[in-house]
Amino acid sequence: MSEHSTYVPGSAVEKWLDDRLPIIRFSKEHLMDFPTPKNLNYWWTFGAILVMCLGIQIVTGIILAMHYTPNIAMAFDSVEHIRRDVNGGRVIQAVHAVGASAFFAALYIHIFRGLFFGSYKAPREILWILGVVIFILVMATAFMGYVLPWGQMSFWGATVITNIFSAIPLVGNSIMELLRGGFAVGNPTLNRFFSLHYLLPFIVAAVVALHIWALHVPGNNNPIGVEVKDSRDTLPFHPYYTMKDALGMVVFLIPFAWFVFFAPDILGHPDNYIQANSQVTPTHIVPEWYLLPFYTILRAIDFNVLFIDSKLGGVIAMGGSMLCLLVVPWLDTARVRSGSFRPLFKWFYALFVLNFIGLTYMGAQDPSVPLNNILGKVFVAYYFIYFLVILPVLSRIETPKPLPTSISESVLGKAHA
């Protein structure tokens, strides 16, 4: 997108560098001059907030790894050692643990923003798919990170989640044993999870780079979903959006700090302060809150369908829930992007948000209670119906409201309204 560049090397050294590695030109084009729609609201700051979250997790994680011992006899106490005896360790550990929750809170907001404003629609399908890939990688990273303190929930969570893979026909058992490094979760599991937990964030960072690359080809979507027409519709990224994003980040840090300093354990489960014990199963095995929606989907399939038993059915449903996200650009074919101009979509979308909260809630409830069981199934059903039925049908039958002809017309109209 060199046409946006106004960069002129200011010195002989810069000129020399520009001919060899035009990194200053690149930064100026992509971090400063990049034309950005002028009407982005604060929901659009969550991309920058997520970059910050990833940075926080990587920096705190690297420090934690200096003091942590990935051995089943020592892991639990080494985390306590960090909390008690390492300088600043109590804050670093709390930031990392709470940071995982903050990361997911921001991720969900970012995803739901995209779903409302149609940010997955052409020409941004690859951008969206890369985002879903990041989401899946972050879930895997978070799950493996949760195993490292080697508490009861760590151990039993690892047992349940690795066991999921055994449902896959033919190769399932081999995959499960490969993940565990043996027949049961033990020291080899902890070692490989530690190694992968250190590796995956850097892969996430690489996919984030692709995600931003894919963003900078078509440019940002925006709240009215009308493509940028000319330069009156845009502002340079710097200082307008660097400032707006920075404000978003600082505000985001306020609830983050609240949890870190005043309630660092409230987002976790007390059982994880009991060292892992393969002989004692906790009464309820509950994953962290951010995995609960998908845990509900996994557990909702408690019946056999033809030759597919309930266990494999659950895995298919959980995989299917991710697949729906991946292919949503082709399920929702409505030409109007923004939900603001789609009178019917809005309501189904609002219901989808509430439904997703319901899925999260049900993941922590006992499914043997009949009401929970039925509600869980209803929530799972709506999740799939939304993607597979409602979005394709709405695309055909809905009459959208008239769109503004351009972003600048829209913002001027708003200013005078």
Next chain:
Amino acid sequence: MIGVAQFMFKTKFIIAALAVVAGLGVVSTQAAEGEAPHIEKQSWSFGGIFGTYDQNQLQRGFQVFREVCSSCHGARLLAFRNLSEEGGPGFSEAQVKALAAEYEVDDPSAEGGRRPAVAADRWPEPFASEQDARDANGGALPPDFSVLAKARGVHDAFPYWIFNYFTAYQEGGPDYIHALLNGYHEEPPEGFVLPEGKYYNDYFPGHAIGMPPPLSEGVIAYEADENGVTLPQTVEQYSYDVSAFMMWLADPHLASRKQTGFAVLVFLVLFAGLMLATKRKIWAGIEH
């Protein structure tokens, strides 16, 4: 139309805000476990965002731990030196040194393999092995106290647990321990079959607990404070003090963490205000 768009923005804002709150909220809520009785929340000096430990209470709690609990329960992460560290019971270094000297620890380099403890040593284990501990306790293993107060909690019914995120309620552990220590009954309720060697407790999951009632009135002699006032030597008071001590044991840096947190939050709020002012200044005159 534009008005509608703004209205939608607000609606969406509310919905998404709810999503965040509820999303963060649905953490460890579990289905009510049968007829588990309600645990009454106590007032703790270390609760809330300005919470800090009460030194005298920690000293009394330590006394209860030392004279009663520690004969069966370990505290493997507790070092003697912790007892004189800031934010804790506030014993002097000399007191800690003298206290440590009363105990013996294993040391392969010492003559006979044992030597008197020093401040840097960890609290000695009450039993040589898990098997010894089980043999001495009717097959039950007395849990280590190091992080026990964080490993227990109180389950609030919906929607009450949502408030815990705004009050930063983290005292479920001591509330549970306090309730447990006061929850013994000499006779189980009618129809409840108590296994041999177990005791009935209202709050223990399954009600049959291996630990006999550890506290009874007057079993620990509290010293009078500088004003000559002695606290009541009751199970209620003992359990309250030892629960507080266990919270300190599990979270020894709580007070300094909360103090730092207050400063951090004040900074962030002011900083956010400045950032907002700067953002408005930069965006002034831009229709958006």
